[in-house]
Amino acid sequence: MKLAVVGGGSTYTPELIDGIAGRRSTLDVDEIVLIDPDAYRVDTVGAFSRRLLEHAGHPARVHTTADLEEGVDGATAVLIQLRVGGQRTRRSDETFPHVCGCIGQETTGAGGLAKALRTVPVVLDIADRVRRAAGDDTWIVNFTNPVGIVTRALLGEGHRAVGLCNVAIHLQRTFAGLLGAGVDDVRLVHTGLNHLSWERGVLVDGVDRLPELLGRHADAVGDQVGAPVDWMRRMNAVPSYYLKYYYAHDELVAAQRTGRPRADVVSDVEEELLKVYLDPDQVTKPAQLEKRGGAYYSEAAVQLVHALTAGGPGEEHVVNVRNNGTFGFLPDDAVIEVPAxxxxxxxTPIAQPPVEQRFAGLIAAATAYEHLALDAALRGGRDRVADALLAHPLVGQYAQADRLADDLVRTNREFLPWARA
Structure with a gap:
């Protein structure tokens, strides 16, 4: 099987390669192509990836290219993991909303909308070219944020696509460790949207162990997700760590204003990692990679690709998929993040227990925002940007939406063709 990675020069990529090396018996990959316009990065990551596979005794060949069509030709699956504008635009996403007292974050709020506007047209162009070069049967696994909006765009254009995030698998691994259970024995009742989800059940051998997690392990769980123990017990759920941007908004804005942007931290980590990757004696995944984020990315991606391509019985994975009636309070074409x-x-989404109003209301509001955000990304226009921001639960005021829309368009003009017309 040939696997292509768009954005293969990412410092994340060795995580994926390490995962492939560890799944030799189940994922039959014999060729991996890393595609990236940045020759220095992709060549550096490619050479290190070859050493990783060789050290692990894995026979897969690794090629690098800047030519998308060449890279995806004959691929069974294509992973998309790109960042339009790099860490520079991420820094902007994390800071420009502060002028209105709003959270600065690259996947939610005004920063998340900016990322969606830059990203959706680029990913759709890539997907169209993948379809022409590799054929209609090629799977696209989207790891590019904001995953829900980007995946909805791909599905809306008829692409064979699945969205993937590492939040669920990270929590699954965390819960397994706390409960002393095997990681493959833990199943989550994962409910919501990408970066807006709750664990409403943690099943081990069919028994819900959530009460135990919220009992004697509550402090450890709270530290992991940044949520108060009493609140989790009252809600009888564990929130995604991204929900702190909603539930502790003002506190986090204050901390962001005095702290260092995550983009600056990641830039330093990436520079450090690339130096490590250049070392010809480095043949295993470096410890520094843990500082880059994306824990268990390789596990999630490799397992999903296996399920999509192996031709075996269905496997359960938490993915971003069309709603299609799973949540009756959302339109069928909404993209939700649930076990499937x-x-x-x-x-195929697995049926969920009824969603409590305290969760359903926020899910519905964020879904309405995502619909407007995608419309703005596809058709452009400053007013569509402002309308999407006004609908976002983290903005929701005329003056803020208008000010943020103007700032967003100004700071991202070079990536928005309609804004330069």
Whole structure:
């Protein structure tokens, strides 16, 4: 099987390669192509990836290229993991909303909308070219944020796509460790949208162990997700760590204003990692990679690709998939993040217990924002940007939406063709 990675020069990529090396018996990959316009980065990451595979005794060949069509030709699956504008635009996403007292974050709020506007047209162009070069049967696994909006764009254009995030698998691994259970024995009742989700059940051998996690392990869980123990117990749920941007908004804005932007931290980590990757004696995944974020990215990606391509019985994975009636309070074409049965035909959402209003209300509001955000990304226009911001639960005021829309368009003009017309 040939696997292509768009954005293969990312310092994340060795995580994926390490995961492939560890899954030799289940994922039959014999060729990996890393595609990236940055020759220095992709060549550096490619050479290190070859050493990783060789050291692990894995026979897969690694190629690097800047030519998308060459890279995806003959691929069974294509992973997309790109960042339009790099860490420079991420820094802007994390800081420009502060002028209105709003959270600065690259996947939610005004910063998340800026990222969506830059990203959706680029990913759709890539997907169209993948379809022409590799064929209609090629799976696209989207790891590019904001995953929900980007995946909705791909599905809306008829692409064979699945969205993936590492939040669920990270929590699954965390819970397994706390409960002393095997990681594959833990199943989550994961409910919501990408970066807006709750664990409403943690099943081990069919028994819900959530009460135990919220009992004697509550402090450890709270530290992991940044949520108060009493609140989790009252809600009988564990929130994604991204929900702190909603539930502790003002506190986090104050901290952001005095702290160092995450983009600056990541830039330093990336520079350090690239130096490590250049060392010809480095043949294993470096410890510094843990500082880059994206824990268990390789596990999630490799397992999902296996489920989509192996032709075996369905496997359960938490993915971003069309709603199609799963949540009755959302339109069918909304993209939700839930456990699904995944096989060669794609993902099918698993039925969920009724969603409590305290969760459903926020899910519905964020879904409405995502609809408007995608419309703005596809059709452009300053007023569509302002309308999306006004609908976002983290903005929701005329003056803030208008000010943020103007700032967003100004700071991202070079990436928005309609704004330069």
């Amino acid at each position: 049965t995944v096989d060669a035909g794609g993902p």
